[in-house]
Amino acid sequence: MVIDGRKIAEEILEETKNEIQKSGLKLKLAAVLVGGHAESRKFLKLKEIAAKKIGIDFRLYEFPANITTQELHKEITNIIKVKINSGIIIELPLPKHINAQYILNAVPEEKDPDVLSQKAQGVFFANRSPILPPAVEAVRVILRHSKINLKGKNCTVFGYGLLVGKPVSHWLASQGTTVSIVNEFTPNPADLSRTADIIVSGVDKPNLVTADMVKDGAIVIDFAKDVDFEKVASKASFITPPIGGVGPIVVAAVLKNLIILANKKAP
Amino acid sequence: MVIDGRKIAEEILEETKNEIQKSGLKLKLAAVLVGGHAESRKFLKLKEIAAKKIGIDFRLYEFPANITTQELHKEITNIIKVKINSGIIIELPLPKHINAQYILNAVPEEKDPDVLSQKAQGVFFANRSPILPPAVEAVRVILRHSKINLKGKNCTVFGYGLLVGKPVSHWLASQGTTVSIVNEFTPNPADLSRTADIIVSGVDKPNLVTADMVKDGAIVIDFAKDVDFEKVASKASFITPPIGGVGPIVVAAVLKNLIILANKKAP
Numbered sequence: 046m047v048i049d050g051r052k053i054a055e056e057i058l059e060e061t062k063n064e065i066q067k068s069g070l071k072l073k074l075a076a077v078l079v080g081g082h083a084e085s086r087k088f089l090k091l092k093e094i095a096a097k098k099i100g101i102d103f104r105l106y107e108f109p110a111n112i113t114t115q116e117l118h119k120e121i122t123n124i125i126k127v128k129i130n131s132g133i134i135i136e137l138p139l140p141k142h143i144n145a146q147y148i149l150n151a152v153p154e155e156k157d158p159d160v161l162s163q164k165a166q167g168v169f170f171a172n173r174s175p176i177l178p179p180a181v182e183a184v185r186v187i188l189r190h191s192k193i194n195l196k197g198k199n200c201t202v203f204g205y206g207l208l209v210g211k212p213v214s215h216w217l218a219s220q221g222t223t224v225s226i227v228n229e230f231t232p233n234p235a236d237l238s239r240t241a242d243i244i245v246s247g248v249d250k251p252n253l254v255t256a257d258m259v260k261d262g263a264i265v266i267d268f269a270k271d272v273d274f275e276k277v278a279s280k281a282s283f284i285t286p287p288i289g290g291v292g293p294i295v296v297a298a299v300l301k302n303l304i305i306l307a308n309k310k311a312p
Numbered sequence: 313m314v315i316d317g318r319k320i321a322e323e324i325l326e327e328t329k330n331e332i333q334k335s336g337l338k339l340k341l342a343a344v345l346v347g348g349h350a351e352s353r354k355f356l357k358l359k360e361i362a363a364k365k366i367g368i369d370f371r372l373y374e375f376p377a378n379i380t381t382q383e384l385h386k387e388i389t390n391i392i393k394v395k396i397n398s399g400i401i402i403e404l405p406l407p408k409h410i411n412a413q414y415i416l417n418a419v420p421e422e423k424d425p426d427v428l429s430q431k432a433q434g435v436f437f438a439n440r441s442p443i444l445p446p447a448v449e450a451v452r453v454i455l456r457h458s459k460i461n462l463k464g465k466n467c468t469v470f471g472y473g474l475l476v477g478k479p480v481s482h483w484l485a486s487q488g489t490t491v492s493i494v495n496e497f498t499p500n501p502a503d504l505s506r507t508a509d510i511i512v513s514g515v516d517k518p519n520l521v522t523a524d525m526v527k528d529g530a531i532v533i534d535f536a537k538d539v540d541f542e543k544v545a546s547k548a549s550f551i552t553p554p555i556g557g558v559g560p561i562v563v564a565a566v567l568k569n570l571i572i573l574a575n576k577k578a579p
Contacts (some may be wrong), residue, residue, distance in 0.1 A: 146438050146440060162434075163431075163434040163435050163437075163438045163440065164430075164431060164434050165434070166434045166437050166438055167429075167430040167431050167432070167433040167434020167435070167437065168430050168434070170430075170433050170434065170437050170478070171413050171430045171433055173413060173430065196497045197497035197498065197499055199498075205485045205486070211437070211482075211485075214481075214485070214493075215478075215482075218472045218478075218481070218493045218495070219472070221495060221496075221497045222497075223492065223493065223494050223495065223497070223498040223504070224492070224493045225490065225491070225492040225493075225504070226481075226485045226490065226491045226492075226493075227490050228485070228488060228490065229488075230463045230464035230488045230489075230490070231464065231466075231490040232464055236507070237490070237492070240503070
């Protein structure tokens, strides 16, 4: 079964809209884009559309690629000070000369729907976060749709990046699954993935996961167009397509996190 | 080869002593023991002996098992306020009625040689910590002694606890190894461990790791007396013994962390 990410995202957005109306809060999402990377701009546009659809204001703050770490840090500090900005997202990747984690750390936990500051990551890794990193929320929702019982299941995670591999591995391990984390140095990833009930990939390498690496009935969640979709789909019980898969769910998860954080903050 | 943890610990303590003398700083380790658990008391005694040996003052603060979370939090806040206490360790486990993470969070990052507050965990998981959690430092030092090149190596980690499995898994994955995390629900841990170049165990279940689960030449690091030592030793290239293995190294790592933190703080 091909996961309809757009439909799942609509459900999350609908719930989120209801939560916002119930709270009576006015939310605004501030998005920071540095260097105007086309792919990042496209993804931010999707976040803007989704936000406005459910009554969340959106403002894009753009900075040139040659901004220094200190200048950007100062700009973000100013954006945070604007009370009406209930959340700030910093679209990654940042230009290479920028100290990305230092910039992400400027966002206080209560305005960090991406769970990317060190502080927010620490709370998440201690299993005490009120919100999940958007990629983890996407995995959680998809697995809930598949009705799989996680305990004792075998998972293979491709990649160990900040946005997908690292948080998803931690979350899956915390759910009582067996997790194998493979990377570019793994000699035979197929040896692990072939026994996996759940495969999550976040590498950005086309055809990294091919049909011979997937067992019949596996659940395949692809964040980075790593999966040879057509052929793997014929074996998988559930699979996310390269378009309309995890993307819309991740967008919806960011907005869902915004209202959870705002409700927590509200008196 | 059986790893001589006492000898490795001596080397770390010697280096740490030199660092302390070089810094001219006066260090004091405050240790918190709640409920007087015999095993915890024994482990703290070893920390005290090692500390005093290299010129670090040590003070034990004991509290009864029936102390409340709020009372304990207040006591720890007071201990932290004592300027001369350069580090605070809270011996785990705490009694079940205590909110352990909340208590651990009372320790500020610069006085947290165990890397157990959420904040310190976040810094570590973002790969930006100046110190490693003591169990991770023990793994790092043992692997350095074995002269193994980590990239592409296959690791199996038994358990995903706060002190061993979670931080060690993260660190190994960050070093470019392939990491499989197994837990109590894993149907066949041997399927994974049998291909592992490195096995780390932190479960506290005797004979969890038996000789048939270990490949010839593997490195076996046992934090919790999980390994069938005599039989596994005949296959392993390097193995930590149940006594005089990782224990003394972990103790030394705590003290090493203390001077690193103090040097960072010093003007």
